[in-house]
Amino acid sequence: MTTPISISRRSALGVLAGSLLAGAARAETGAGAGADLGGVTLRVAYYKGGWRPLLQAAGEDKTPYRIDWKELNNGVLHIEALNGDALDIGSGSEIPAMFAARQNAKVRFIAVTHEDLxxxxxxxxxxxxxxxxxxxxxxxxxxxxxxxxxxxxxxxxxxxxxxxxxxxxxxxxxxxxxxxxxxxxxxxxxxxxxxxxxxxxxxxxxxxxxGVGYLSGNFPIYANPKAVDDPLRHAAVTDFLLRVQRAYAFANRNFPVYAAAVAADTHLPVEDLLDQFAHRSEDYALAGVTPDVPETHQRVADTFLKLGVLDVRTEVGKFWDTSFNEAIAKGAAKLATL
CATH class of the missing domain: 3.40.190.10 (Periplasmic binding protein-like II)
Incomplete structure (x- = not known):
């Protein structure tokens, strides 16, 4: 079904290395973990039953910056809002991200979540x-x-x-x-x-x-390049990612609490949510951008080219940003000790 991946591991690593250098340059001149984020507002899109009730259920919703939540239940809408500078953080699958790359949209992909396929x-x-x-x-x-x-x-x-x-x-x-x-x-x-x-x-x-066996399981987190490049907003985005990472770990251990929050937001029966979690394909998680992530994304783009949905081959690797990787890795290491 899929065409061979023509982006090599070496080229993917090259893209990631360049992104790491850019991230290091930002870190040298920008805000860090101790930055005053009181004047920052992050415009964050979420899906019904998603990040907003997740953070609330896990007690991670008291942020040192303001969050302007926007419910957008379609990854394409997230991309459009980011490209129009109406949003700072969104999420979705590899497919809207692939179309964003084809259109050279103003967006970066900064991390991935793993969810139940x-x-x-x-x-x-x-x-x-x-x-x-x-x-x-x-x-x-x-x-x-x-x-x-x-x-x-x-x-x-x-x-x-x-x-x-x-x-x-x-x-x-x-x-x-x-x-x-x-x-x-x-x-x-x-x-x-x-x-x-x-x-x-x-x-x-x-x-x-x-979707098991058909999807990679990588769901990109989308970001506005302006938020990534601005030191204060970069620090706020980092904090937000770590909160989601911790909240996912909380949900895996305390799913009935999260299920109750999802039910209140979606009106789905709690019993159905608990049954679904019991038969999940994998745990919830937030991870950084490893070299296989853009490679897998390229495979999706090549498949859509074969299907005739894309008109030209689209290189997605340059849209992946690894400047949050170090913080995400440290967050994962802390969670592993709990």
Missing amino acids: NTQVTVAAKDAPIRSIADLRGKRVGYVRATTAHYFLARQLEEAGLSFADIEAINLTPSDGYSAFASGKLDAWAIYGYNGRLAIAKQGARVLKT
Whole structure:
């Protein structure tokens, strides 16, 4: 399915080395851990049930800077807001990040989160005569363009000997997709996050496939270059990343507490969230930018080129920034001692 990775480990390391040098230059002249961040405001996008309730549940929400939270439940929207200088931090999958690189958007990728890939699902309507991906031929299938749903659906279809040309593919936002699925206008739906969980819990959707085996598990954290380059905001972003890192570790150990916060934010049944966590593909985590991260991202971009979604080959490596790596590694080392 995927084309060979043509970005070599040496070239990836070169990109990362250059980014490290830039980060070191910032550290020599910029603010550090003791900086006064009282006058800083970070504009942070989050998904319903995501970072905001996570930090609150873990007691990590009392920051020395102000956070202007913006709920944006689509990675493409995060990228657009960052590119328009309306946001400082966002997140999403490798796919919106890939399109951002193709458009040379004003964005950097500064870390990755690892999350449960079982929340990335292709589901069939409760009464639809669909038992496998092969049964999607000729059916009305919703998806979200330029997201993980687009990517894993394409790979699942090809694995079954099909393509987008063999289905009635309908591009919908997550909320519009849920409405269409609930009203019977879709036979199946490729979706991620709480909308997929709602479809299963409330609409009796049946899971055909999850994202396991189709997605890398790397979900980039996006940043505004202005925030990365400004010493005070760089320090605030560093603090924010470490709070998310600690909050994920808290959630892994105390998931019922986080589940209650997610349920309050999404109205999903706590029991369903606990069951999902019990069957998770991996623990929550926040990690730095290791050399394999841009390599894996390049594989995704090359796949979309093969699918004809991208018009030219897109090099994603130069958008990855490693200036937060040292702080993230130190944070992980502290957590490992707990």
